[in-house]
Amino acid sequence: MDWDLSSQPEIVQRAAGYAIQGWELASGWLLSPAAWSQFALLLAAFVLAWLLTKRLRPVLERILTPDASSTSILSTIRRFVLIFVPLLLPLLAWIFTGIGEQVTRSLFGSGAVIAFGKRVFLFIAARILVREIISEPFLKVLGRYILLPIMALYTLGILDDSITRLNEMTISLGNISFSVMALIRGVIAGSLLFWLGRWSNDQTGSYISRQEEMRPATRQLAQKAAELGIFGIAFLLLMSIMGIPLTSLAVLSGAIGVGLGFGLQKIASNYISGVILLLEGQATVGDFVELDNGEAGTIVQTTARAMILETFDGRWIVVPNEDFITTRVVNYSDQGSANRYEVDFSVSYNTDINLVPDIIEAAVSKHPEVLQKPYPPDCELRGLGDSGVDFAVEFWVNGLDDGKNKYTSDVLFLVWNALKDNGIEIPYPHRVIEMRTPKTENIG
Structure with a gap:
């Protein structure tokens, strides 16, 4: 095919060049006996992998499936391996194709077709991995938008050329310069490192929180220290992967120092x-x-x-x-510490007040949450009021008088019932009103 595309835009000319190259490659494959033999080997490898998978998969699933109630390390490993069983077909096809590639290269000196097929099987394995095996949402996004495009470029045989072009493109930020490929590599590595850091931090925090012999404050401090250590190591690894020397971060460190001195x-x-x-x-x-x-x-x-x-x-x-x-x-340290509360009440002036303390202290002691130590309930005379004699009973409990606990309310009920049972009157305010009428003078 000889078309004159000199008057067309450069992008059209380049696309046409790629199309011609693809056509020549495809026609060469279609007309070559070596290519047909490689196609036949690809088909045979796939059929053999499919038949073997059909027999092996039920056996593997039966062997790798543990009891639902088992929590041993071996059972955990078996469950982990079980989720990768869907990769059996493409991986077996890739292995058989690799064997076929060695055969065709030894017979014909060429194996481009079967090598392309082998890369296709790897792409299928990556697609199954992303769609069926990975369940973590973040990793699924990375697989969908990073792993699969990379595998597609690898399958088409243009991954190396793409990496070379990206390495040639550079970005400069002040005294820091890096390539676009380094940026992409940093984004990928950073995403994986910080996801792994978050997972490691969760596992470490869960392990530390189960250490009951440690004080709660010590456990929290250990969790914070582990978090700082994990993400600090992840940051240093990311800088190394991106090829950024730590000395280049001197300006950033100075800016952070100024920020700490003012706004932070x-x-x-x-x-x-x-x-x-x-x-x-x-x-x-x-x-x-x-x-x-x-x-x-x-x-x-x-x-x-x-x-x-x-x-x-x-x-x-x-x-x-x-x-x-x-x-x-x-x-107030609501972790088993005792707190003291008191309840005020009054009795009538007609009461023998010498009997009141013993009656009230005995009644309040019946409450199941009232403590006898450090001090038992104590009823004290507080004053002589306008309408009655004022008392207060002090009591100790473990916990706080609010939320699920209503100690003051319970003790007031006990005081009320004890006074009623002993015929003691609870006073209410009395008021004396004196009515005066003006004197009238007799006029007569």
């Missing part, structure tokens, strides 16, 4: 305060704390920047770590 000093202060809190264990997850501004709640989560409190009405309060260091915080 609060973030740095909160982070350091969080480390101090974890080391000293002054406040940790599960503690009930009251802030200097009157807000109170249970610490449900600690982060590098703040602590999250949950109030009894379900609200979450994000408190910067610095506030726990620089302001007054009352820690």
Whole structure:
């Protein structure tokens, strides 16, 4: 074919050149006995792989499927290997095709057709891997938009040329210069490294959280240290993969230092305060704390920047770590510590008040949550009021008088019933109203 395309745009000429090359290659394959023999070997390799897969797959699935209740390491390995069984057909076809390639190259000195077929089987394996095996959404996105396009270029035999062209294209940012290929490699490697870092951090955090012999604050500090170490190593590996020397980051480090000195000093202060809190264990997850501004709640989560409190009405309060260091915080430590509460009540002036303390203390002691140590219930005379004699009963309990616990309400019921059972009157306000009428003068 001899077409005159000199008047056409360059892109049209280039596309036509590629089309002519493809046509010549295809016609050479179609008219060559060696090519037909390679096609026949490809077909034979696929049929043999299909027949072998048909027999092997049920056997492998039966061997690799463990009991549903088994949690041993061997069972975990078997389940992991089982998910790769769908790759059996393309991998067997690739192996048989590779054997056929050696045969054709020894007989005809050429194996381009069968080598192309072998790459096709690898592309099919990659497609099955992405569509059927990978379940993690992030890895599935990487496979769909990165792995499959790379495998397509490899199958067509233009991967090396594409890499060469991308290596020749460079990008400069100040004193840092890198190629487009390095950028692409960094994006791919960075995505995989930080996904692997996140997975490793989750596994490490889960392992540390199961160590019951460690204090809660120590466990949290160990988790934070492991997180910093994992992602720090991932960052250094990424810089090495992209070919960026760490000395080139001096300007960036200086900018970060200036930022810390001005706009980021609060973030740095909160982070350091969080480390101090974890080391000293002054406040940790599960503690009930009251802030200097009157807000109170249970610490449900600690982060590098703040602590999250949950109030009894379900609200979450994000408190910067610095506030726990620089302001007054009352820690009720709702982790088995005892707290004292009191209930006020009054009795009538007609009551023999000497009997009241024993009656009330005995009644309050019946509550299953009221403690006898460090002190048993104590009923005290507080004053002589306008309408009655004022008393208060003090009692100790483990926990807080709110949320699921209603100690004050329960004790008030006990006080009420004890007074009623003993015929003691609970007073109510009395008011004396004096009516005066003006005197009238007699006129007469």
